[in-house]
Amino acid sequence: MDSLPNGDSAAAAAATAASITPQSRLTHLADSLKLENQFLRVPFEHFKKSLRTNHRIAEKEIYAVIGNVIDATNSEDMSRKDADDRLNSLVSKLQGLKRKLEEGSRTENLQLQRCRARLNHLEAAQTENVYEWNNTREKRFLVDYMLRMSYYDTAAMLAESSHLQDLVDIDVFQEAKKVIDALQNKEVAPALAWCAENKSKLKKSKSKFEFQLRLQEFIELVRSDNNLQAITYAQKYLAPWGATHMKELQRVMATLAFKSNTECAAYKVLFEPKQWDDIVEQFKQEFCRLYGMTVEPLLNIYLQAGLSALKTPFCYEEDCTKEDPLSQESFQKLAKPLPFSKQHHSKLVCYITKELMDTENPPLVLPNGYVYSTKALEEMARKNKGKVTCPRTGLICNYSELVKAFIS
Structure with missing residues (x-):
């Protein structure tokens, strides 16, 4: 097959990247939304509850009206005044039923509006404004947390100021x-x-x-x-x-x-x-x-998941790098009851040079178990006549005593 000209190749590559990136983003969003089953289910359950309540009310009132009509029909010696009173009573009950049905209909429409708004919010994840979408999502988590902690007024103020009334469950x-x-x-x-x-x-x-x-x-x-x-x-x-x-x-x-x-x-x-x-x-x-x-509030779930993913034994050591969020005491306290992360594929960074350790710059293990990059230890041995010193423990050993570690 003839190859495309350079310009066409670049255009094809750009088109391929454009088609792959949104798809991977959607996959990521779909995975994270599995925890948000309640986002769609709550208004749907509320809608079903409204339907059942309105059905029970209508059924009860209609049977009562039918019963009164049957009683009036079977009454043979009813005076004109009694008949007028019964008819007025029936009209009053029917008007009351109408008001209840109209109120129930408004409640149902409100729940349908919320279901529609939440579906539209999820569809908006396919657009390019991912930052704005995530910002809205974070505010939803905050409102959910406040409601569960009984800060109802604050939650309502945040929802109103951010126009999130249809995306949160304040009424529930x-x-x-x-x-x-x-x-x-x-x-x-x-x-x-x-x-x-x-x-x-x-x-x-x-x-x-x-x-x-x-x-x-x-x-x-x-x-x-x-x-x-x-x-x-x-x-x-x-x-x-x-x-x-x-x-x-x-x-x-x-x-x-x-x-x-x-x-x-x-x-x-x-x-x-x-x-x-x-x-x-x-x-x-x-x-x-x-x-x-x-x-558990969604804010807690996501926070715990993030902290657990970052948590390693090294986070609690004194010489933990300040770039690690868990080097901060406040985060350490939050992460204390959480399990350590299980890293199948980790990146090893040399403590001395801060450079990545890989096949080109493999890690070497000292007799005390500490690991540093080949580049750093070779430089140290060259300057100290074949001797290397562990910067953490002060151990001095020969370069020949080091063991190569393999990254799986």
Whole structure:
């Protein structure tokens, strides 16, 4: 085949590079977005929830109206005034149903708008403004972190100033905030209402959250010495859980005898304030699971992944190069509980010359185990009559004692 002229070759090479680079970028973005399943799933789950709620409301109201119409039709001795009253009542109910359906429709359209906005955001990754796209993504992580840490006002301000309202889940977390605030005030009613609203999904995931709420409510009755009321409550709300949670039930029922001032550790712990904190944490986990969110904030996940990739034993040595981010104390503290990175392909840089060690400048191992480049050690041996000195430990040895290391 005849070769292309030089100009055509350059153009072809440029076209090939242009076609490969965006594709590799998209592959990288696709890999990183696997951690962001919640980005699309949260508004979709919220949309499905709105559909179910609106369907239940419409079904209930329509059946009520049909029932009233049937009753009116079967009534033979109804006066004109009663008929007018019934018709006015039906009209009022239908108008109320219309308002509820319109409100539900607005909620559904809002969720659809958010799904569309997030799809458009993902498609924007194919364009050239990758810096701007990543900047938006970082702000999303910050808003997500603030919402999980209960900084709702700050999160809302950042989302508004950055025009990210459709790309973050402030309204979803506001829904959770109502339950969390109530639990922190030792009120279980909003949490139980949330359980009833999401009963089918919680049952499918075999959640114990509602059971824990019922146990805590029983404990509070025992704490206030309402034993008879506690027994009635247990018969109504705890007995149905007996088939699957008998041990927990037996333990909590024993508090009727031990009382709230017991010194028995097994039962004293049930009356401690931290039980409410545990319930709050359990709710947060159930809430995240329901919407397909990660339990850990995305900011934490990415930060831990980055620190773990950089972390090596050398980072904690005194002579660690300042170019290493983990040479800073603040980063070292964050990375302390994380595992060291597993480097399959590493680059070795000479401690003395700061040059790359490769096949042209292979590493040499001193008897003390430290490694330096051939170029640096040859220069040192030439100046010191065949002797080399380890700059870290001060060990002096002959150049002939060095062992060549091979990079795999």
